Amino acid sequence: MFSTRTPTSRAAVALVASLALFGLAACGGGSDDAKTEKTASATPAPAETTADSAAASGDLPDWAKPATQVGDKIATVKAGxxxxxxxxxxVTQATKTGQFVDPETNKPIIDEGDDIVFVNYVITNTGAPIDLGASLVDVQARYKDWKFMQGMDSIVDSALFEQENVNTEGFAPGKFKEPAIFTFGKGQSYSxxxxxxxxxxxxxxxKVGAVPVDDKADLLHDDKVEGEGSGTIK
Structure with missing residues (x-):
């Protein structure tokens, strides 16, 4: 089942909600101000503007942040x-400890200073306009050898997202509204x-999923679309 929260909050909330179920223990991280941003690792992939992204058309939903087009394409997933x-x-380094530890080793899944990789999702509607809720389109990444059922750990640090030129969430400042009905038009993209x-x-x-909403912002679960694709982190 796909969540109904924004991308920024999704990782933290999903992980916290999964503590008891999957046996991962919480591991505290310091504040952004208390950590010194470290330089990129010796193996970073430089961010490059891509010419083939569907977002190149510049057709942006009125609720969305401008789409960023950076990195090397490693996968394409279709859901409806x-x-x-x-x-x-x-690739850069974690500025803080992640939110969970591996119960088998009692060590953080992400420790301060560990290499982390950023990915960018450019999301495009190729069909008829669709009304989405607060979660917009949900994307969940899993390594093939990921041994837990819930999502992979991540670092919540807006400065790192800015450094890598990727958006922390799809909504532009002040564009989230109630009721949560956000029209995603044909040919439009966000990232x-x-x-x-x-x-x-x-x-x-x-794994990609999207659940439309009706004119009262109620989720239309029978109309949800899902898809799955794979790639390789280089």
Whole structure:
């Protein structure tokens, strides 16, 4: 089942809600101000503007942040008329400890200073306009060898997202509204990014889901669209 929260909050909320169910223990992280941003690792992939992104048309929903087009494409996933192009952006270091530890090793899944990789999702509607709720289009990434059922750990640090030129969420400032009805028009695109522990040359799967809403912002679960694709983190 796909969530109904914004991309920024999705990772933290989903992980917290999964503590008891999946046996991961919380691990505290410091504040952004208390951590010194570290330089990129020796193996970063430089961010490059892509020419083939569907977002190049510049057709942006009125509620969305401008789409960023950075990185190298590693996968394309289709869910109904929605297409998600996945780009590997770059590798940097975690500025804080992640939110969970591996119960088998009692060590953080992401520790301060560990290499993390950023990916960018350019999301395009190729079909008829669709009304989406607060979660917009949900993308969930899993390494092939990821051993937990819930989502992969990530670092919530807006400065790192800005550094990698990816959006923390799809909504432009002041554009979120109630009732949560956001029309995603034909040919329109927006982008969001996320990060997780860097595993070089690792196969990875991306699951995409979107649940439309009616004119009262109620979710139309019978009309949800889903898709799955795979790629490799280089």
């Amino acid at each position: 008329d929605i297409t998600v192009d996945v780009y590997q952006v770059g 969001v990014g996320e990060n997780f522990r860097y595993q070089k040359n690792s196969p990875i799967t991306f």
